[in-house]
Amino acid sequence: MSFELxxxxxxxxxxxxxxxxxxxAFTTWLExxxxxxxxxxxxxxxxxxxxxxxxxxxxxxxTADGIKMIFKENIVPTGADRLFHLLxxxxxxxxxxxxxxxxxxxxxxxxENSVKAFLLDGAVIFFFAITGLNTLAVFMxxxxxxxxxxxxxGMRAVAQMISYEIPLVxxxxxxxxxxxxxxxxxxxxxQKGGNWFVFYPWGFAAFVIFFIAALAETNRSPxxxxxxxSEIIAGYFTxxxxxxxxxxxxxxYIAMFAISGLAVxxxxxxxxxxxxxxxxxxxxxxxxxxxxxLIAVMIWLRGTLPRLRxxxxxxxxxxxxxxxxxxxxxxxxxxxxxxxxxSQFIMVITWVISLAVLYGAxxxxxxxxxxxxxxxxxxxxx
Amino acid sequence: MNEEISxxxxxxxxxxxxxxxxxxxxxxxxxxxxxxFFAGLSGLFLLLLAEFIAAxxxxxxxxxxxxxxxxxxxxxxxxxxxxxxxMISRGWSWGxxxxxxxxxxxxxRPIQQLPSQDAAQPIKPSVEALGHxxxxxxxxxxxVLALLLTAALIGAVTAAQGLRMPKEEDSPE
Amino acid sequence: xxxxxxxxxxxxxxxxxxxxxxxxxxxxxxxxxxDNPELLHGPMFTLFAIAVAAAEVAxxxxxxxxxxxxxxxxxxxxxxxxxx
Numbered sequence: 001m002s003f004e005l006x007x008x009x010x011x012x013x014x015x016x017x018x019x020x021x022x023x024x025a026f027t028t029w030l031e032x033x034x035x036x037x038x039x040x041x042x043x044x045x046x047x048x049x050x051x052x053x054x055x056x057x058x059x060x061x062x063t064a065d066g067i068k069m070i071f072k073e074n075i076v077p078t079g080a081d082r083l084f085h086l087l088x089x090x091x092x093x094x095x096x097x098x099x100x101x102x103x104x105x106x107x108x109x110x111x112e113n114s115v116k117a118f119l120l121d122g123a124v125i126f127f128f129a130i131t132g133l134n135t136l137a138v139f140m141x142x143x144x145x146x147x148x149x150x151x152x153x154g155m156r157a158v159a160q161m162i163s164y165e166i167p168l169v170x171x172x173x174x175x176x177x178x179x180x181x182x183x184x185x186x187x188x189x190x191q192k193g194g195n196w197f198v199f200y201p202w203g204f205a206a207f208v209i210f211f212i213a214a215l216a217e218t219n220r221s222p223x224x225x226x227x228x229x230s231e232i233i234a235g236y237f238t239x240x241x242x243x244x245x246x247x248x249x250x251x252x253y254i255a256m257f258a259i260s261g262l263a264v265x266x267x268x269x270x271x272x273x274x275x276x277x278x279x280x281x282x283x284x285x286x287x288x289x290x291x292x293x294l295i296a297v298m299i300w301l302r303g304t305l306p307r308l309r310x311x312x313x314x315x316x317x318x319x320x321x322x323x324x325x326x327x328x329x330x331x332x333x334x335x336x337x338x339x340x341x342x343s344q345f346i347m348v349i350t351w352v353i354s355l356a357v358l359y360g361a362x363x364x365x366x367x368x369x370x371x372x373x374x375x376x377x378x379x380x381x382x
Numbered sequence: 383m384n385e386e387i388s389x390x391x392x393x394x395x396x397x398x399x400x401x402x403x404x405x406x407x408x409x410x411x412x413x414x415x416x417x418x419f420f421a422g423l424s425g426l427f428l429l430l431l432a433e434f435i436a437a438x439x440x441x442x443x444x445x446x447x448x449x450x451x452x453x454x455x456x457x458x459x460x461x462x463x464x465x466x467x468x469m470i471s472r473g474w475s476w477g478x479x480x481x482x483x484x485x486x487x488x489x490x491r492p493i494q495q496l497p498s499q500d501a502a503q504p505i506k507p508s509v510e511a512l513g514h515x516x517x518x519x520x521x522x523x524x525x526v527l528a529l530l531l532t533a534a535l536i537g538a539v540t541a542a543q544g545l546r547m548p549k550e551e552d553s554p555e
Numbered sequence: 556x557x558x559x560x561x562x563x564x565x566x567x568x569x570x571x572x573x574x575x576x577x578x579x580x581x582x583x584x585x586x587x588x589x590d591n592p593e594l595l596h597g598p599m600f601t602l603f604a605i606a607v608a609a610a611e612v613a614x615x616x617x618x619x620x621x622x623x624x625x626x627x628x629x630x631x632x633x634x635x636x637x638x639x
Contacts, residue, residue: 005384084414121509125437132445136417139452143410155456158449182509400573409565416569423576430587432598435579435605442605447572447612454616455565458623515595516602527606534610538617 016100023288024253025062031299032061038303072242077145080239084144089240089247092137095130096254102127103261104185104270105284123184124176127262128169131217134255135161138236141248145239153236156225156310163314164216164223167321171206171213174332175266184262188270196269201354202332205362207267209325211294214259216317218252221302225313260294261287320365327361388429396422409455417448434509564619568612575608 029044036043044058076085102123135158142154175197176182179190197203216223227237237248264270268290271283308316331354338350399419406412420443427436516524579601586597 084411122434122437125434125441125509129437129440129445132441135445135449136414136452139449140414158452162449403569403573404566409563412566412569416572419573420576423580426580427583430583432583432587432601435583435598435601438602438605439579442609443572443576446609450612450616451565451568454619457620458565512595512598512602515599520599523603527603531606531610534614538613541614541617542620 013101016105017097019288020097020100020254020257021250023257024250025066027253027295028065028249029059029061030296031302033058034296034299035303038300066246069246070243074242074244075239077147077239080146081144084140085239086244088137088141088144089244089251091140092134092251093247093254095133095137096251096258099127099130099258100254100261102184103258103287104188104265105261105287122182124172124182124187124262124266127184127258128165128172131255131259132161132165134217134251137251141240142236145236147239150236150238153227153238157219157236160219160223160225160313160317161217163317164213164321167209167317167325168213168217170322170325170329171210172262172266174202174206174329177329177332178336184265184270188265188272191269192272194269194272196267196272198267200335201351201358202328202335203267205324205328205358206332207263209321209328210263210267211297213317213321214263215298215301216313218256218259220256220298222305222307223313224307225310256295256298257291260291260298263294264290315369319369323365324358324361328358331357385429389426392422392425392429395419396426410452413448413451413455416451417444420444420448434512564622565616568615568619571615572608572612575604579604 033043044061046058076082138157138161139154142150142152142157145151175187178197179187181187191197198207215221219225219227237245240248264287271287273282273286273289275282276286335350335354338346396419399415399417399422402415403412403419406415420439424436424439424444427433427439582597582601582604586595589597
């Protein structure tokens, strides 16, 4: 292994880790603050500069949390599988970190000759393949704890992730179909100059589906059934404490960043934004800003929506999202053929028809499903 | 040079994973070892510049087959996964003999005519070419495959569901 | 080796998967070192093999579950109704 190659690899990967780990700390603070405001509280405001009374709006909170996590005792339950109990958080973190490499972030210090972390032809498919590994980590954590609530949470998480992965991939397929490439950089390049895919009818529908599925995939509320504390304590990480818990926490947030990053790449134009012609390095800033906007929406949803029931969750994935995303593929194919004709009139017609079809399908499916939702039947506890 | 080192590391991972998967008494551990084997193979595919196959390997084997195996174990074995019964079958010596025989027979031909190791031609890995191939000459195969997968799906569901007894509990999802 | 010597049906399925993967690896390797790799025969065959293997695992596990419901075991030596 040559020395220059090693240096290049480090230059390509280390900033990613540093940036996202720092951003993670800030995001936890932001989330607590925002949730507190939504719930009419103040949120963390004490931890600031040590030994003074300066609070800095509680910006020191992530550091304090981190120190606390590291010094906490690491408890492994009796009868737990020690090896898997240790491996699970690591296995959760690695895929989330790995997936960051596929995002088309053009750092200014990366020139043409340097090694991009991953310049694969099939970046998008690799992204989905590797995010799928998170499922296994969750299952491993739930199983290794040897706690029935953990196992329940793990099984719930696996079922949910598998169900929502299908609409997630199907909505990404639309963009891949329109661009004709699986390369993330090429997809982002196609949307240069405000030509974002979210501004098309099919793109908008796909973006909404993608975002909902992404929420479910990262176990965010309102889809946080695997860790529903009112039902099954904390789900698969009930038995985790100290640093391992911190790793799970980190993995979850990094996965959120990664999937928001993919949403930005696919639908929101990647690093596209005003001022790029003057300052090319702004693209990284734009990219991160868009990721943050999506994260803010996630936090907002967490503060406002109640949690779903298990049957509602599964029904929503299979009876609403899946048919809608398949229909959306047809609409996108139709739009693609209409685009080849290159006529203004046909473009308008296409817009109207696709909007009508998508809206009709969404409301129709909604009606169909609504009739079947009954109040919960209590089987064992009456 | 880099490639050679990577090749040896990945092969070691794959072989170890496979051995552990077959030898482990605890079935859940076995599944995870099997997944390590699949991951090693996926790395080898990447090394051979078949990156689409590598992605599919991760997606199908580690993502889908792994979870399927875990679910099946959860539905059949005790949850702990420990298997303290005798794990080797009665006729194991015959089985080992058969395996060895197959191995030797398979190895016999290549050893007799070991090809001179010629350098691989430089190719550009391309998912696009694969896609075009898939649609142009192999489209019928693709359709048949889709049909097969659908049939397998329905078959698997019916087989796993079994005949519904009136007093039995609900079948698993 | 596992396919012949283990008693648990699921482990036998593991072993079958390992063998299939080994075959796939051979396809890819021989494609890579073949005379005209741009024909893409190897990856194509592997792709189909993987898809068929996925179907095979699904059906195999469904059968294992069906057998388990019937016999309450997945031990291959206990399932010998046909012999008796």
